[in-house]
Amino acid sequence: NIQEGHLFTPCAYAFLTSKRTAAYTHVFRALKALGIVNEPTTLSTDFEIALSNGFLAVFPTTKISRCAFHLYQAVLRKIQNRHLTQLYDNANTKHFFKGLMALSLIPSADVPAYFDALKHEATQIKLLVPGNNVEVLYDYFERTNIGVKDAHSIRVCPMHPVDTWSIYDRIISHSQIGNSTTEAFNATLQAVPPHSTAQKVASILAEHDRIFQKKHDFASGEQKMLQQAYPQKHQTANMQIGRFDAVSNGAMGKTPFKQLTDLCVHIHIQQ
Numbered sequence: 001n002i003q004e005g006h007l008f009t010p011c012a013y014a015f016l017t018s019k020r021t022a023a024y025t026h027v028f029r030a031l032k033a034l035g036i037v038n039e040p041t042t043l044s045t046d047f048e049i050a051l052s053n054g055f056l057a058v059f060p061t062t063k064i065s066r067c068a069f070h071l072y073q074a075v076l077r078k079i080q081n082r083h084l085t086q087l088y089d090n091a092n093t094k095h096f097f098k099g100l101m102a103l104s105l106i107p108s109a110d111v112p113a114y115f116d117a118l119k120h121e122a123t124q125i126k127l128l129v130p131g132n133n134v135e136v137l138y139d140y141f142e143r144t145n146i147g148v149k150d151a152h153s154i155r156v157c158p159m160h161p162v163d164t165w166s167i168y169d170r171i172i173s174h175s176q177i178g179n180s181t182t183e184a185f186n187a188t189l190q191a192v193p194p195h196s197t198a199q200k201v202a203s204i205l206a207e208h209d210r211i212f213q214k215k216h217d218f219a220s221g222e223q224k225m226l227q228q229a230y231p232q233k234h235q236t237a238n239m240q241i242g243r244f245d246a247v248s249n250g251a252m253g254k255t256p257f258k259q260l261t262d263l264c265v266h267i268h269i270q271q
Contacts, residue, residue: 005227008182009212012036013205024054032058044179046070047160066165067178072101072269078140082133096122098264100141105247105263108166115146117256171247242266
């Protein structure tokens with residue numbers, strides 16, 4: 001699909017036999033050969049490695065932008081799986097968990113130092129001690145999203161480099177921080193009855209295309225951009241304004257730990 005502000009328009013559908021990198025690469029090569037996709041600047045996606053690797057194999061200069069809400073949900077699942085929900089819900093310790101999510105609001109170059117500051121504070125109050133579940137959570141986050149330090153205290157490249165999930169630049173440029181609208185559309189496609197015939201699936205996709213075409217026709221008739229004809233909900237727009245103000249103001253003399261603590265109020269698990 002093509003992103004247009006907070007909205008998007010689907011431009012191609014693909015039926016895959018697997019979710020392996022080779023399958024995605026095949027699809028993206030076909031899209032490029034057909035001229036449907038040329039040289040995209042950004043791919044907004046979740047944390048599926050095979051998909052982004054398949055995309056980069058065809059469009060190597062594209063910037064990968066991971067969905068912030070998928071990051072938050074992944075951290076929350078780890079919290080739940082490690083039986084840390086009670087600490088997460090406690091007002092006195094919640095920021096040590098939401099602080100991991102708030103790292104996404106920090107400029108990517110500063111994220112490792114902010115992570116170290118958060119971990120240091122958790123250790124100081126003995127929330128994080130060797131072998132406990134809080135340490136397991138922090139180790140997971142560091143290994144997966146920050147990069148552990150080698151023998152020379154140099155961080156190795158993590159599975160998900162910081163610049164792919166830091167949304168600081170996206171907030172400053174008023175870009176979307178996630179792909180929740182695409183996810184909502186995907187949910188409607190997943191509602192297609194199982195074992196449907198190819199003709200049935202094609203008719204459902206054609207109906208969705210007609211809906212999107214009507215939206216574009218209406219916007220064109222009103223001489224407006226698509227996102228102007230269908231503006232965001234006020235609540236969502238207000239959250240974006242709040243995030244922008246908090247991020248653009250910077251630390252303003254605060255310590256990294258205090259800055260992360262204050263940014264926690266701008267972390268919304270779902271949008």
